[in-house]
């Protein structure tokens with residue numbers, strides 16, 4: 001793994017309804033992310049947090065798009081994409097801290113430019129494959145994977161001045177257990193590879209990760225991990241805005257991270273949806289940092 005990491009915080013909460021997820025980056029730093037990685041001999045540049053332009057009033061998104069806070073979400077993602085792009089130009093590994101999952105739009109926009117075939121591991125209870133048309137909530141954090149496929153509102157899909165960021169066959173979703181009807185349709189139509197909780201329960205995380213890694217290794221020239229903390233079970237990671245029962249355990253997730261570390265396929269990563277207000281004594285941020293430790297090679301040390 002690239003030994004030079006650039007950490008970027010994105011205190012974004014406008015992609016969903018619950019306040020508090022904007023404090024995710026500071027909770028994750030407080031849980032010791034930087035020290036944990038320095039311990040593993042990484043050279044960390046903490047670039048601090050991107051500034052989020054908060055709407056001064058509850059803005060009316062009822063403009064026919066069903067996309068809440070569209071303008072603010074776009075602005076922040078453009079900024080993020082630019083920063084991520086610059087760090088990759090310096091041959092550094094972008095490690096992005098959320099913030100709600102809408103920030104994956106900017107991460108992938110900044111990253112994908114650098115690869116012919118960027119792979120994406122979407123570790124999440126959700127598919128985040130909605131559009132304004134299929135979304136039951138209007139929350140943009142339920143849409144970033146669709147947007148990155150080039151599907152959705154043009155202002156979102158054109159982030160950083162170009163369209164489709166990822167090809168459907170280069171995506172692997174892991175841990176899905178809450179998919180809306182439109183998302184299921186899109187998965188079927190595009191043939192996206194999904195390992196649901198059913199596959200994890202039946203075959204075990206070890207088998208699932210082996211499959212996922214082999215699959216991506218053969219077809220991609222870089223892999224981004226987008227890890228939504230709600231992929232884990234809410235009993236272990238309660239500090240998330242959209243918890244779904246029956247998730248992956250801490251142990252399973254550690255194994256997944258360790259197998260990714262062994263494979264050495266990752267070129268960027270993000271940890272999103274940590275909401276300290278909904279958390280119990282920063283448990284979820286601690287979890288995120290524990291997973292980072294495994295992802296960046298604690299076992300191999």
Ligand SMILES: NC(=[NH2+])NCCC[C@H](N)C(=O)O
Pocket residue numbers: 100101102126128130135136137138139141142143178180228230242273
């Ligand atoms: N990144 C997330 N936590 N996404 C949750 C999305 C929930 C639901 N599918 C929606 O579109 O609103």
Ligand SMILES: [Mn+2]
Pocket residue numbers: 124125126228230231242
């Ligand atoms: Mn989720």
Ligand SMILES: [Mn+2]
Pocket residue numbers: 101124126128141228
């Ligand atoms: Mn998500």
